[in-house]
Amino acid sequence: MEKSKVSVIIPVYNVASYIGRCARSLFGQTLREMEFIFVDDSSPDRSIQIVREVLKEFPHRVHQVKFLRHEQNKGLPSARNTGIEAATGEYICHCDSDDWVEPDMYERLYDEAESTHSDICWCDFYMHKKESVEYCSAIDIPLDKLQLLRTYIMSGWTVIWNMLVKRDLYQDWQIRGYEGLSFCEDYGLSVRLLSYASKVAHLPKALYHYNRTNVNSMVATSLNIEKIRKMTDDQVGIYRRINEFFRERGLYEDLKDVLSYRMLCGKRGWLMDKEKWREYRELYPETNAYIWSNPLCSRKDKICQTIIMRPFLSFLLPVIQSLIQIVKWKR
Numbered sequence: 001m002e003k004s005k006v007s008v009i010i011p012v013y014n015v016a017s018y019i020g021r022c023a024r025s026l027f028g029q030t031l032r033e034m035e036f037i038f039v040d041d042s043s044p045d046r047s048i049q050i051v052r053e054v055l056k057e058f059p060h061r062v063h064q065v066k067f068l069r070h071e072q073n074k075g076l077p078s079a080r081n082t083g084i085e086a087a088t089g090e091y092i093c094h095c096d097s098d099d100w101v102e103p104d105m106y107e108r109l110y111d112e113a114e115s116t117h118s119d120i121c122w123c124d125f126y127m128h129k130k131e132s133v134e135y136c137s138a139i140d141i142p143l144d145k146l147q148l149l150r151t152y153i154m155s156g157w158t159v160i161w162n163m164l165v166k167r168d169l170y171q172d173w174q175i176r177g178y179e180g181l182s183f184c185e186d187y188g189l190s191v192r193l194l195s196y197a198s199k200v201a202h203l204p205k206a207l208y209h210y211n212r213t214n215v216n217s218m219v220a221t222s223l224n225i226e227k228i229r230k231m232t233d234d235q236v237g238i239y240r241r242i243n244e245f246f247r248e249r250g251l252y253e254d255l256k257d258v259l260s261y262r263m264l265c266g267k268r269g270w271l272m273d274k275e276k277w278r279e280y281r282e283l284y285p286e287t288n289a290y291i292w293s294n295p296l297c298s299r300k301d302k303i304c305q306t307i308i309m310r311p312f313l314s315f316l317l318p319v320i321q322s323l324i325q326i327v328k329w330k331r
Contacts, residue, residue, distance in 0.1 A: 002032075002033050003033060003088075003090075004033055004034055004035035004064070004088055004089035004090070005031060005033040005034065005089060005090050005091065005106075005110050006031060006033075006034050006035070006089050006090070006091045006092075006093055006106045006109075006110055006164065007034070007035040007036075007037060007083075007087035007088060007089030007091070007092050007093070007167070008026060008034065008035070008036050008037065008092075008093045008094070008095050008106070009037045009039065009080055009083030009084065009087065009092065009093070009094050009095070010022065010026070010036065010037065010038050010039065010083075010094075010095050010096075010097050011039050011041055011076050011079035011080055011083070011096070011097060012038055012039060012040050012041060012043050012047045012048060012051070012079075012097045013040075013041040013042070013043045013047070013073065013076075013079070013097075014043055014044060014045050014047065015043075015045075015047050015097040015098050016045040016046050016047050016050060017098075018097065018098035018099075018211065019047045019050050019051055019097050019098075020050050020051075020053075020054055021100050022095065022096075022097050022098065022099060022100050023050070023051045023054040023055070024054055024057070024100075025100040025101045025102075025103070025209075026095065026101065027054065027055065027057070027058035027061045028058070028103055029101075029103060029104070029105070029106050029107065030103055030104045030107045031104075031106045031107035031110060034061075034064055034089070034106065035064055035065075035066070035087065035088060035089050036061070036064055036065045036066070037065075037066045037068065037083040037086055037087060038051055038065065038066070038067050038068070039068045039069075039070070039079040039080070039082050039083050040067065040068065040069040040070065041070050041073050041074060041075070041076075041078070041079040042069070042070050042071060042072050042073040042074075047097070048067065048069075051067075052067075066086060068082055068083070068086060070082070074179070075179065075180065075182045076177075076182050076185055077176075077177030077178055077179045077180070077181060077182065077185045077188075077189075078177070078179045078180075080094060080177045080185075080189070081176045081177050081179065084170055084176060087167060087170075088167075089167060090166070090167060091109075091110060091113065091164045091165060091166055091167060092164075092165050092166075092167050092170060093106060093109075093161070093163070093164050093165070094160045094161045094163075095161055095208075096161055096210075096211075098211045099161065099208065099209055099210055099211045100209045100211075101207060101208050101209065102206075102207040102208070102209075104207070105123070105207035105208065106164070108123070108203060108205070108207060109121050109122075109123060109164040109203060109207070110164065112201050112203045113164055113166075113201060116199065116201040117199060118197075118199045118200055118201040119165065119166045119168075119169055119196075119197040119198050119199055119200065120163055120164065120165050120166070120169075120193060120194065120197045120199075120200045120201070121163070121164045121200070121201040121202070121203060122138045122139075122162050122163045122164070122200070122201075122202060122203070123138060123162050123202075123203040123204075123205055123206065123207045123208065124136060124137050124138050124162070124203075124204060124205060124206040124207070125138070125159075125161075125162050125206050125207070125208035125209065125210050126206050126208070126209050126210065127210045127212060128209060128210065128211050128212060128213060129212045129213065130212075130213050135206055136157060136206070136210075137204070138157070138162060138202055138204075139151055139152060139155060139202065140202055140204075141200050141201065141202050146251075146254055146255075148194065148200065149191070149194060149195060149251070149255060150255060150258050152190075152191060152194055153191065153255065153258040153259060153261075153262055154258050154261065154262075154295075154296070158184075158186060158187040158190055158191065159186045159190065159210075160186040160189050160190045161186070161208060161210075162207075162208045163190060163193070165193055165197075166197075169193050169196055169197060170193075172196075173192075173196050175189065175192050175193055175196070176189075177189050178237070178238060178241055181234040181237045181238050182234055183230070183231045183234035183235050183238075184234065184235040184238045184239075184266070185234075185238065187238060187242070188238040188241060188242060191242060192242070192245060195245075195246075195249065195251070225272070225273065228269045228272065228273070229269065229273055229276075231269060232266065232267070232268070232269025232270055232273075232276075235266040235269070236263070236266045236267060236283065238266075239259075239262055239263045239266045240283075240284075242259070243259055243263070243284065246259065256286070257290060257293075259287075260284070260286065260287035260289075260290040260294075261290060261294045261295065261296050261297075262296070263283075263284055263287045264287055264288075264290060264291060264294050264296070264297060264305065265294075265296050265297060267280050267283065267287075267305075268297070268301055268305075271301070271304045271305065271308065277308050280305075280308055281308065281309060288305070288309055291305045291306055291309070292306070
């Protein structure tokens, strides 16, 4: 039996409208030695049945496909972890089941990683919105590892699905997704992998298609206070774990400012939630010193964050937020 060069993990949940396109783009890859792991996270629709139907069009791939199933829905990080445990390839990639990839994505990433002797190789990607398609560039690799981590933590795109990663990184350091936290989960996985990688390569070519038109996805759904609270709690939960991870590795002080910027952005959702204001003030209080120097937050956010830091002024926050909404409405 041929050895897999690349294992691709595809979590599946309620994506019947998109999974056919995703599966065809995977099975049609130019790289021959592959493994495809579809993790059915107790999906309520025909998603897995559609994958099986598409697979009939690619009989040479049948022996390379694994179907795994959760008896109850556990969330994206858990589905990815199930796939990681089952993967046997030299490298591991993740593909979201509502996205799709270029026909030569994994061959090109594999060849680049092998030729540069890299533990991780990432590529650029296209972001598909309802009315437009945007080219998004991944980070060019700085010479210094610490600078790479600083640049990545500050990046707006800390995603996992454009990365080819040596399976040994997952196994040697037992890196898995943080289960139960389903927002910003890519960052929680990718930044730890980067911290252990000996060498990282960038392939400056868009090979992945990120779909922002899926109405069922977390980023596409309309938000109410409950969803905002869930997203914020998950995001802060990820950032807390990453902060502790870098403390354990002795890198927290070197990354303190950028980790603080990220934490402040994570806590923004609590600005609209009065019940969370005290927790905002007390969670990683050293980050609050970076409110006004934070390049990732808007001036409006900085004003609101500053007010929350002074409880005696907190009564002003609803007034300011109302004024902001009025200005937006008039525009």
